[in-house]
Each structure stands twice: as structure tokens, then as C-alpha cells.
Amino acid sequence: MGNISNWWTFPGFKIEEVATGFDLPVNLAFVPQPSTDSRAPLCYVTELYGAIKVVTNDWSVHTYASNLLNYTAEYEIPGSGESGVTGICVEPETGDLFVTMLYRQGSQIMGKVVRTHSDDGLRMSSAETVIDGIPSTTKAHQIQAVTVGPDKMLYVNVADGGESDAAQEMEDYRGKVLRLNLYGAVPADNPVHGSPVYALGFRNPFGATWRKSDGSLYVSINGPDRDDIVAKVKPGSNHGWPMTMRTNALFVWQYTQAPTALAFAQDGIFPQEYEDDLFVALFGNSYLRGRHVKSKKIVKMTLGLEGGVTSYDEFVTYIGDGPASPCGLAFGHGGLYFTDLHGEIESEGTRGIGSVYRVSPILRHATSQLEGIMLAESDNYELVESYVYFPPESVDWTYFSKGAGTKTHPRMGDAQLWDITVKGRTSRNAAWSYPNPGAGTEHIRGYLSFAYGETDLRTERSG
Incomplete structure (x- = not known):
């Protein structure tokens, strides 16, 4: 044994x-x-x-x-x-x-x-x-x-x-x-x-x-x-x-x-x-x-x-x-x-x-909340450069609209920025996703990540 x-x-x-x-x-x-x-x-x-x-x-x-x-x-x-x-x-x-x-x-x-x-x-x-x-x-x-x-x-x-x-x-x-x-x-x-x-x-x-x-x-x-x-x-x-x-x-x-x-x-x-x-x-x-x-x-x-x-x-x-x-x-x-x-x-x-x-x-389990509203929750998130990326199907998109800013990453390319509106308050460019990430990061295509401090982001490990 x-x-x-x-x-x-x-x-x-x-x-x-x-x-x-x-x-x-x-x-x-x-x-x-x-x-x-x-x-x-x-x-x-x-x-x-x-x-x-x-x-x-x-x-x-x-x-x-x-x-x-x-x-x-x-x-x-x-x-x-x-x-x-x-x-x-x-x-x-x-x-x-x-x-x-x-x-x-x-x-x-x-x-x-x-x-x-x-x-x-x-x-x-x-x-x-x-x-x-x-x-x-x-x-x-x-x-x-x-x-x-x-x-x-x-x-x-x-x-x-x-x-x-x-x-x-x-x-x-x-x-x-x-x-x-x-x-x-x-x-x-x-x-x-x-x-x-x-x-x-x-x-x-x-x-x-x-x-x-x-x-x-x-x-x-x-x-x-x-x-x-x-x-x-x-x-x-x-x-x-x-x-x-x-x-x-x-x-x-x-x-x-x-x-x-x-x-x-x-x-x-x-x-x-x-x-x-x-x-x-x-x-x-x-x-x-x-x-x-x-x-x-x-x-x-x-x-x-x-x-x-x-x-x-x-x-x-x-x-x-x-x-x-x-x-x-x-x-x-x-x-x-x-x-x-x-x-x-x-x-x-x-x-x-x-x-x-x-x-x-x-x-693994990750959640992102704002004002008590669950924005995203997943057991299958990806961690890239210390940022948590949520699969698109785990996101409640009713609180999101496309942002106006720009963000470019040397490997992942141009990001789509997102505004978050909860209870009448809008957080500008508080999240992002990469529609066409570059080589080695294709697995996060369409995944959503949040800027630190904009939401209550929690990750847990069990087992």
C-alpha cells in the first residue's frame, strides 16, 4: 500500500x-x-x-x-x-x-x-x-x-x-x-x-x-x-x-x-x-x-x-x-x-x-460580482498573466455593453473593452476580451477578464 x-x-x-x-x-x-x-x-x-x-x-x-x-x-x-x-x-x-x-x-x-x-x-x-x-x-x-x-x-x-x-x-x-x-x-x-x-x-x-x-x-x-x-x-x-x-x-x-x-x-x-x-x-x-x-x-x-x-x-x-x-x-x-x-x-x-x-x-471555482450581482461564475476559468478569464457561457452578458477605449497586448492582440452597468451605475472599460488572440493564447478566445478593483473577484480551490 x-x-x-x-x-x-x-x-x-x-x-x-x-x-x-x-x-x-x-x-x-x-x-x-x-x-x-x-x-x-x-x-x-x-x-x-x-x-x-x-x-x-x-x-x-x-x-x-x-x-x-x-x-x-x-x-x-x-x-x-x-x-x-x-x-x-x-x-x-x-x-x-x-x-x-x-x-x-x-x-x-x-x-x-x-x-x-x-x-x-x-x-x-x-x-x-x-x-x-x-x-x-x-x-x-x-x-x-x-x-x-x-x-x-x-x-x-x-x-x-x-x-x-x-x-x-x-x-x-x-x-x-x-x-x-x-x-x-x-x-x-x-x-x-x-x-x-x-x-x-x-x-x-x-x-x-x-x-x-x-x-x-x-x-x-x-x-x-x-x-x-x-x-x-x-x-x-x-x-x-x-x-x-x-x-x-x-x-x-x-x-x-x-x-x-x-x-x-x-x-x-x-x-x-x-x-x-x-x-x-x-x-x-x-x-x-x-x-x-x-x-x-x-x-x-x-x-x-x-x-x-x-x-x-x-x-x-x-x-x-x-x-x-x-x-x-x-x-x-x-x-x-x-x-x-x-x-x-x-x-x-x-x-x-x-x-x-x-x-x-x-x-477551481471563480466568481465576479458587483453590487451583489453575479456577473460571471465558472469552474473552468483560465489564468493568464495572473488575470482570471471566464468562458463566455459563464458570463451574464445583460450587464455588459461594448466600451469605447482601446487595449493591445503584444501576444494576444487587440482587446474588446466592455462597460458594466449595475443598478444604474456604469463602470467604463472595466472588462475585456480578445476576439482573435495570438499564438499560444488561442484557448482564451472570447473569454472575459475583469480589471482589478472593478468587481469583487474571488477564486477558490477545493479538493
Whole structure:
């Protein structure tokens, strides 16, 4: 069981433990359009040593599938116990799961992708192999993230299996991102005809996510003892390993951070100022205790229009004394969710109880009154340069008329000024809005703000 007091998060957000009792929870994936039934599935969590758990809308945890590995995993972390069942995603149309895992074939450890089906979403009823026979290792560099792209194709991250030269060999699927249809066939429009290889030259690509604003795949890649990176993956791209880690890198950590899962803030789950920001879990070394300057945190990146990162902030940081660290990461109902692989345990080598946490915006409420009359009230205001901007639908426009003055902002352009008339008294140019705000401020188009001192403006936070 976790301890939320051991996690710090960005101002304006809160952390909750929403589910616990997991055994080494790695990744999680949300049902795209969950039912409102309290017993219906909300998300699925992979457990490293052979199970998938389902969390329902009432935050109950159930076993979806167990005994998925055909070998006994040894609890040696770091070491031979670092692999098993890892990647997971939900097929949007059927609700089937795609899961990456290892299996033993004779004396060899191999990787595969399995598609599972459930009649009710709560318990696996059948499974079929999508692709298998990929040489692997039990020491971390295995088959990793799996995603369904906007083209309804399956994308699979495969690490180099400890054989770095394999990353450049087209006939070897290690060190690649593979592209298949949902049944395992090679699409006709792949970069190389007849090959599932979509991109090559990867060392250990753990996480993968899709960015809606450009329709592209982004991955996190672990370097050897330096140069962990985030990269944008293009069809046929070669990312350089084993010669270099930096080819096509969008962002480079010079020293080891061990980035795992990553996700973009999309669909308005976070406030507008965070929309399209990239969030990356930095796991660090296994069982590293206490706070650490380079890892055990989630960072937030803003990506530039021409590529690269224009801002970088710590968003969540572990500040306790234990080995807890974020691993899986995904946006879902009401916030950003992450798994804590190790949990809060007493000693190294002891198997802890993992948890799932949610980071969500603190509810905000703002009002603006004059002479006891409510002019505007909203839970969804925007804050720009310390001014509160109310959505137009939250304003009682019967008290407003267009003003005669002018106001120009270097980024937001020309403002429309507004007079306010209440109980026979008019306050001239007491409010303003921007009909055509400039780049980076488009989200406040038509929103109304008030001059300080002209009205009784109050903002509150709850939660």
C-alpha cells in the first residue's frame, strides 16, 4: 500500500491512490469509452510475473488473467527477474487487449504479442498469438510497449535483447519498432515490403505514445550508462544504435534516468495550458531508496513547433524514504495515472505491494460580482498573466455593453473593452476580451477578464 504524502506534485494538482494490492505493476491501459456501470472495466494493469488485473469504475481490482508465463520468474531485480508481462493496450472497437510478454521455448527466452478477448471485460475468455519467436532475455531488454495507432495498425517496441548488433539487422526483429495489422499480418504499405519493421536502431525502447496534434509515434529509449532519450519515430527511420543513441533524438538526458512510459496531455483532461505537453516517467535504478535528483519522478515537457523541447519541469517527485518509483503512465478518467512498481517496502529484496495513483487538477471555482450581482461564475476559468478569464457561457452578458477605449497586448492582440452597468451605475472599460488572440493564447478566445478593483473577484480551490 502506498503513501500519498511521499509524493510531491505540481502546484494546482493533487495525488490520490486509487487502487492497490498489485504485484509489480508495470503498465496500464484505459478503456477508450468506459461504461458508466460501477462494475464495468476502467483500466487494465500488467503485473510483471504473469498476470493482468482489471480496475473497475468503483476502483475494485479483479484478476483478468493469470499464469501467463510458461516459466517461473525469479525475483531478482535488478537482474534476471526484470522481465515478463509488460506492454498493454486496448483495441478501441472490440475492447480486446494486446499484451507483450516472454515465453520459454526449449532453452530459449522469446518474446511475443498476444491478443486476448473477454465476454464481459473482467475475465479473459480466449487468447491468440499475434506474433512470436522474437529472441529475448530476462534481463530487461525484452519486447515492451504495444499501441494501436490512428491508422488502426499495431505498433510494437522490441528491445535489442542484449545483442546490440541485432538493432541494425533487418531480418532480426530485435531493436526495432514493428508495424502489423491487428491480426499479425504485415501491412502492404510498410517501409520495406513484406517486413514488419517500421523503424530500427533501438537499444531498449520502453514506452510509446501517440500525439494527436501531429499523428506521430513517440518513444522513450534507455541508453547504456548515458544518453536516455525521447524520440519521434517516422516510417523507415534508423535511430542509430549501437553506433549512437542520439540519432533522431527529440530530448537527451546525458546521465541515466531510465525513462519508462510516456503520454501526451490530450482531450482536455488537464487544463488548457498543459494541452499537448508530454509527460515522461523516470524510473531510475531498481530499489533506489529515497528521493533522487535524476529519477523517481514524472517530468513535463513542452515541445516546440519546429521540434525540440521548449520547457521542462518536474511534475511528480517521490520524496519518501522507500524504493517507490513511477513506471507505467497513462491519461484516463479525470487525470494522469501512474503505477508504482515497488511500493513502500521495508528492505531490499522484499516484494512490495504496488499501487496505481492518479494526478488530477484541483477543482477551481471563480466568481465576479458587483453590487451583489453575479456577473460571471465558472469552474473552468483560465489564468493568464495572473488575470482570471471566464468562458463566455459563464458570463451574464445583460450587464455588459461594448466600451469605447482601446487595449493591445503584444501576444494576444487587440482587446474588446466592455462597460458594466449595475443598478444604474456604469463602470467604463472595466472588462475585456480578445476576439482573435495570438499564438499560444488561442484557448482564451472570447473569454472575459475583469480589471482589478472593478468587481469583487474571488477564486477558490477545493479538493
